[in-house]
Amino acid sequence: xxxxxxxxxxxxxxxxxxxxxxxxxxxxxxxxxxxxxxxxxxxxxxxxxxxxxxxxxxxxxxxxxxxxxxxxxxxxxxxxxxxxxxxxxxxxxxxxxxxxxxxxxxxxxxxxxxxxxxxxxxxxxxxxxxxxxxxxxxxxxxxxxxxxxxxxx
Amino acid sequence: xxxxxxxxxxxxxxxxxxxxxxxxxxxxxxxxxxxxxxxxxxxxxxxxxxxxxxxxxxxxxxxxxxxxxxxxxxxxxxxxxxxxxxxxxxxxxxxxxxxxxxxxxxxxxxxxxxxxxxxxxxxxxxxxxxxxxxxxxxxxxxxx
Numbered sequence: 001x002x003x004x005x006x007x008x009x010x011x012x013x014x015x016x017x018x019x020x021x022x023x024x025x026x027x028x029x030x031x032x033x034x035x036x037x038x039x040x041x042x043x044x045x046x047x048x049x050x051x052x053x054x055x056x057x058x059x060x061x062x063x064x065x066x067x068x069x070x071x072x073x074x075x076x077x078x079x080x081x082x083x084x085x086x087x088x089x090x091x092x093x094x095x096x097x098x099x100x101x102x103x104x105x106x107x108x109x110x111x112x113x114x115x116x117x118x119x120x121x122x123x124x125x126x127x128x129x130x131x132x133x134x135x136x137x138x139x140x141x142x143x144x145x146x147x148x149x150x151x152x153x
Numbered sequence: 154x155x156x157x158x159x160x161x162x163x164x165x166x167x168x169x170x171x172x173x174x175x176x177x178x179x180x181x182x183x184x185x186x187x188x189x190x191x192x193x194x195x196x197x198x199x200x201x202x203x204x205x206x207x208x209x210x211x212x213x214x215x216x217x218x219x220x221x222x223x224x225x226x227x228x229x230x231x232x233x234x235x236x237x238x239x240x241x242x243x244x245x246x247x248x249x250x251x252x253x254x255x256x257x258x259x260x261x262x263x264x265x266x267x268x269x270x271x272x273x274x275x276x277x278x279x280x281x282x283x284x285x286x287x288x289x290x291x292x293x294x295x296x297x
Binding site for chain 1: 171172173223224246249250253
């Protein structure tokens with residue numbers, strides 16, 4: 001079984017990694033210790049990175065910052081747009097991906113792996129994850145967003 | 154005994170309708186028209202796309218520097234596809250990351266940041282051109 005779902009529009013294929021949860025805005029969250037962990041690795045989806053284009057700079061809030069779900073986690077400047085990335089879960093940032101400073105393009109190359117943004121410690125994973133979408137549900141949301149975008153052109 | 158330094162072919166991204174492509178083109182103009190007019194030769198990427206024989210011959214026989222607007226690296230790829238070898242390739246984004254204050258905007262007309270970034274890029278590539286010309290001679294020359 002593939003570890004990704006995918007949707008193809010025109011010449012673009014957008015992958016959605018299974019085994020993690022998603023905000024409708026296109027941020028993912030994956031618990032680091034599957035059963036008991038309160039630490040959650042977060043990043044952006046393949047769809048968001050492809051739509052935004054090549055990343056020039058990426059600034060993630062510093063470790064120690066406390067966020068609610070939906071608060072700005074990172075600012076991303078690409079060759080096309082400036083984007084605010086909302087946190088998929090609330091909690092305290094405990095780690096920022098050090099690779100982003102010198103090689104922010106890692107977000108384009110590997111958004112679900114090496115291109116992760118931060119690790120957030122949550123108070124309650126059950127509470128934070130309740131508002132997030134499974135991969136298949138996010139795939140549907142993403143497809144709707146693409147269709148809307150195509151219609152608005 | 155030494156031969157004449159090789160003329161360096163400069164090929165920028167065609168980049169029509171893209172900000173970073175426009176920076177690539179402006180940098181190539183600055184390099185070939187102002188900074189190193191005697192040592193460089195600007196070749197339009199479109200000529201390679203169309204398979205124009207004179208352009209293909211030029212990239213096969215001269216050292217080539219490509220200036221690309223994005224990671225697709227069309228200029229670099231087309232040189233290779235045309236039988237040439239890229240002596241040096243650069244992408245606008247690489248240079249912008251080192252000069253965050255020069256944010257390029259605009260397409261038909263670049264903003265001040267974009268023009269300044271193009272100039273910085275052109276100056277960096279001019280040094281590369283000098284280095285290439287120190288070690289390469291024109292076709293038929295003595296230096297390898």
